[in-house]
Amino acid sequence: MTSKSVRPVRQPGESTHVVWAIIALAAGGFGIGTTEFAIMGLLQDVAEGLQISIPQSGQLISAYALGVVVGAPILAALGARVPHKYMVLGLMGLFTIGNLSSVVAADYTTMLLTRFLSGLPHGAYFGVAAVIAASLVAPAKRAQAVAAVMLGLSVANVVGVPLVTWLGQQYGWRLMFVAVGIMGVITLVLLQRFVPFTPTHAEASIRKELSALKRIQVWLALLIGIVGFGGFFAVYSYISPTMTDVTGVPESALPLIVGLYGLGMVAGNLIGGRLADRSVMGSIYIVMTAIIIVLVLFWAAAGIPWLAIPLVFLLGAAGSSLIPGLQTRLMDASPDAQTLAASLNHSALNMANALGAFLGGAVIAAGWGFKAPALVGAGLAFLGLAVAAISGLLDRRGQAPVASEAADALSARKISGSK
Structure with missing residues (x-):
């Protein structure tokens, strides 16, 4: 043929x-x-x-x-x-x-x-x-x-x-x-x-979808999302009181702040998609590093309005830039069970939401102030970057040839669908 x-x-x-x-x-x-x-x-x-x-x-x-x-x-x-x-x-x-x-x-x-x-x-x-x-x-x-x-x-x-x-x-x-x-x-x-x-596909089944859960790279990708994205939510969950009590923004301006964050998410999605098409794991390394930098800068500049407000845009952009890479990584990590793997990304992100909000709230309740969640978030993002590094190391050692498996599976599906 x-x-x-x-x-x-x-x-x-x-x-x-x-x-x-x-x-x-x-x-x-x-x-x-x-x-x-x-x-x-x-x-x-x-x-x-x-x-x-x-x-x-x-x-x-x-x-x-x-x-x-x-x-x-x-x-x-x-x-x-x-x-x-x-x-x-x-x-x-x-x-x-x-x-x-x-x-x-x-x-x-x-x-x-x-x-x-x-x-x-x-x-x-x-x-x-x-x-x-x-x-x-x-x-x-x-x-x-x-x-x-x-x-x-x-x-x-x-x-x-x-x-x-x-x-x-x-x-x-x-x-x-x-x-x-x-x-x-x-x-x-x-x-x-x-x-x-x-x-x-003729071989599609519940058992085959569940096979995604046997793959270490699927679990590592999910852990990147849970821990790394949890760092983002540690700050965003408390962005309103931080901006009013620390930055000094009036409550009437909060809708504009939230809108600025949303615009950052739009930009981040577009940037993250292009980065991931060049290199899935490379995009994850770059974005996780960017999240760490933005969170540390936000901690340092939260009390300076002309710096803190633009950082809200960068916070939204950095966080959402991670999603296309993670979604694609999960699909590549389980090429014969992509639907379940891709769906689990959103379970992971909701767990990240809960984890970040909990830890951010804990340091605020401990009396460390509304700036403290940014440092907690940076720590979580650093852990997420470490998990990504382990995942990439396994790829380089040939223990989990994710990219080649995904390419083979994609080619097989295209050939099967064209018959």
Whole structure:
């Protein structure tokens, strides 16, 4: 069989269709990012509406995060034999139902359940969407395609979260879930229209997906995310009181600060995708080092407004630059079980959120001040860089030939799909 016989013929307009397919996948990320973060700005409204305390309303955030951690591996494994197009449609359908059910949740317990339900498809959706996006483009642009899907999550912090938060404050907090539900319906239409159908591999199975958990490089990549990204969340979780109490920014300017962070996330996604396409592990080394530097600078300059405010942008950029590289690394580390591996990235990032917030809160509670989480974060990021170095060392010793395995598996899938 010649190389010409195994390459699908590019049809007129195919590149445009690929762009729209990635936009459709990113639209799902936009809705997911909006519902994940918008509730943080409406906690007081939710507490008043459900007649609960603010700490209790904060548990709604935890319930969503728990859904992400639990749902990612379970749904990705159970959907091993489901064609990817049907998988993303089903996951987005579950996400939409979960958010719309929050609109009619009558009490606190029901709201906890609906938030947990909404979080279940989060990680699996991004995992499957990343695999689809990577399969639509040339191997040299895989990470950029993955970054484009994740861009929906970043743009949500700039556009979706502020808009939905404002709507919730003006017209009732339940409108937030209505808006996200509408986003889900629009995404379903786009996915159905533009994401191409590809049959599942004949050997796909739950057991094969679970084989990803046997690979040391998968666990090392997850640990990089949990520890390294935890350093980022140690600071971002307390960015509002830090900016008001240490930097001296008025509370009225906090939406602009959060928006600046969101713009940094957008820039970081684009930069991270390009870096990862040049070298996946190289991008992780560079970004982890950048996170350490930015966190140390933020600790040193938190009391100087003209330095601290630009560093918020760099904080968002450095943190989000890590995601495309980690997502691609997980897919490469388990080429025959990419869906589960990619989905686990979002379980890891939610664990990082919990770890960073906990440790950052611990040093604040110990009386070390709002600047202290930045040093904690730098320490965590350094540990993440050390884990990355170990992972890279194993590659160089030939104990885990990740790149070659991934290339072989990708070639095999393309040949199989073209027959």
